[in-house]
Amino acid sequence: MPLALRHMTRSQFLAMLLTGAMVVIVMRLFFLQVIQHEHYVALATEEQVKKLVIPANRGMIYAMDGGTPVPLVMNQQVYTLFADPTVVTDPTHVAQVVRDVAGGNLVVDDIPRALAESKSQKSMYRVLAKNVTLRQAELIKSKELKGIGFQKVSKRVYPEGDMAAQTIGFVNNEGKGQYGVEQQLNDRLTGKDGLLKSVTDVANVPLSIGKDNIREDPKDGDNIVLTIDRNIQAKAQEALMAGLQRSGATHGSVLVMDPNSGKVLALADYPTYSPAEFNKVQDEQVFRNIASTEPYEPGSVLKTFTIATGIDKGVMNAQTTFYNTDKIQVEDRTITNALKGVTGTITMQKALDNSLNTGMVTVAQRLGDGKTINKTARDTIYEYFHNRLGLGERTGIEIANEQKGILISPQDEQGNAVRYSNMAFGQGLNVTMLQVAAGFSAIINGGTYHSPTVIDGTYTNGQLNPEKHSQTRANVISQSASAQAKEMIHNARVGYTKTDTPGYYIGGKTGTSQTLENGQYVDTQTVGTYLGFGGTEAESKYVIMVQVSGKNMNLEGNKHAMPIFTDLSNWLLNYYQLQPKV
Incomplete structure (x- = not known):
């Protein structure tokens, strides 16, 4: 022992030890409180300050009932039941209570096993059930189960059942929109969640004090108002079902559009299916809106496009004649008429009335040199069909998964005379009902193309806020050509049927088209289509397009699609309370 220590008293030695210990403590405190201050503040904040998400409400979806928005899709408050596996003390008891009260809403089959797995992974959050009602949540809470919590969420409910199901779409179990408007406008409907960053107590209950408190209020999603008219939609669904039952067809679609604005009034x-039970659907195709997502060969309804082009280019009118032999040669192909015997010198009006392919091919030839469907003729048809009237291009409709179809350009090797002769009577191209109805609307409304829309605006505080979505192209055909084409289409219908309510101005065209299987036309299956308009001589109020089909079924536009048009058209005349011509 050093000499200095041998001469120290016991009290002096203890004092030196205490002084040394204090120096160590002071240095340690300095290290903790100064050097590592920020580190420990962060740890404390992480433990005491919690970020709590404040969910935004998903926007509702409305249809129109006259001038009043009515809800098609609403939100119901439900709960997600979760557990903190590190806190649960009796997994078996928890499983029994949750299964007894909310068994139909479970997302895990074996709760004790699921909790054990999550605990081994050091997870503090495991969802046990979804869509738990308030009553169920209260019953479970009354059992005072440790480690069990609830989170408020919204569930979509549908007060009108399956109305406009393919237009609306649905919200999946992850809260994301699928198909229809729900998918296409998902970001707008979802809104933005808020955030509550707050000091909490040991039970994670936010306290009202603390300089670190932050609150960002949620921004609810937009309440979307559709252009769909609730009453027209209901009648369209009713008329379609009745028509399919009469014909035995297994698939069908009806589209109703305002030709003067592009607003879609019914799809x-x-x-079909119930959006509330989307998980029961076996075939994904049922979710799709036929009018916008399934291109097909529309057949003879496109003869209205050919006559409108011919009139606008000045190569024909209703009384222009040609010599019909029931067949016409285009390069190495012989094109014939479905209806034989209307031969000799006949007018273009008669060609449209009887849906003669030879008449439409003759118009196509006259758009060129009068003898062949040359490059000039093909360029003209493409200009009108595609560039002006929108065939073969997406319309921009606010429904997910819209398809563009196929309309071959004259610049393409396949865009030859034979292809364009077929296009003149509605074959050799794939287009959607929506494209055809929008182009047809321009033909009969005076020559203005309106891109289709299903969005009328938003609904806030009881106020409809209109939005402009439809794009317009004026003078795609002249007003004179529109008036002449419309009169021809009117005459084609009134000369064919007497089933319309008297005193109104109705027109339409049938279409029956073959279908392709493995690139070949089949004789055992056809699609029936009808396309027409209705209203008064002063103004057409609606355009209706109907399509019916079935596996290995030969369906016709006049027999199977037109009665659906007639049923809905006569109802619309009454619905709009239009005054008949005396």
Whole structure:
């Protein structure tokens, strides 16, 4: 022992030890409180300050009932039941209570096992059930189970059942929009969640004090108002079902549009489904809106496009004649008429009335040199069909998964005379009902193309806020050509049927088209289509397009699609309370 220590008293030695210990403590405190201050503040904040998400409400979806928005899609408050596996003390008891009260809403089959797995992974959050009602949540809470919590969420409910199901779409279990408007406008409907960053107590209950408190209020999603008219939609679905039952067809679609604005008033499809039970659907195709997502060969309804082009280019009118032999040669192909015997010198009006392919091919030839469907003729048809009237291009409709179809350009090797002769009577191209109805609307409304829309605006505080979505192209055909084409289409209908309510101005065209299988036309299956308009001589109020089909079924536009048009058209005349011509 050093000499200095041998001469120290015991009290002096203890004093030196205490002084040394204090120096160590002071240095340690300095290290903790000064050097590592920020580190420990961060740890404390992480433990005491919690970030709590404040969910935004998903926007509702409305249809129109006259001038009043009515809800098609609403939100119901439900709960997600979760557990903190590190806190649960009796997994078996928890499983029994949750299964007894909310068994139909479970997302895990074996709760004790699921909790054990999550605990081994050091997870503090495991969802046990979804869509738990308030009553169920209260019953479970009354059991005072440790480690069990609830989070408020919204569930979509549908007060009108399956109305406009393919237009609306649905919200999946992850809260994301699928198909229809729900998918296309998902970001707008979802809104933005808020955030509550707050000091909490040991039970994670936010306290009202603390300089670190932050609150960002949620921004609810937009309440979207559709252009769909609730009453027209209901009648369209009813008329479609009745027509399919009469014909035995297994698939069908009805589209109703305002030709003067592009607003879609009804979209009815069959087969259909209930958005509230989307998880029961076996065939994904049932979710799709036929009018916008399934291109097909529309057949003779496109003869209205050919006559409108011919009139606008000045190569024909209703009384222009040609010599019909029931067949016409285009390069190495012989094109014939479905209806034989209307031969000799006949007018273009008669060609449209009887849906003669030879008449439409003759118009196509006259758009060129009068003898062949040359490059000039093909360029003209493409200009009108595609560039002006929108065939073969997406319309921009606010429904997910819209398809563009196929309309071959004259610049393409396949865009030859034979292809364009077929296009003149509605074959050799794939287009959607929506494209055809929008182009047809321009033909009969005076020559203005309106891109279709299903969005009328938003609904806030009881106020409809209109939005402009439809794009317009004026003078796609002249007003004179529109008036002449419309009169021809009117005469084609009144000369064919007497089923319309008297005193109104109705027109339409049938279409029956073959279908392709493995690139070949089949004789055992056809699609029936009808396309027409209705209203008064002063103004057409609606355009209706109907399509019916079935596996290995030969369906015709006049027999199977037109009666659906007639049923809905006569109802619309009454619905709009239009005054008949005396």
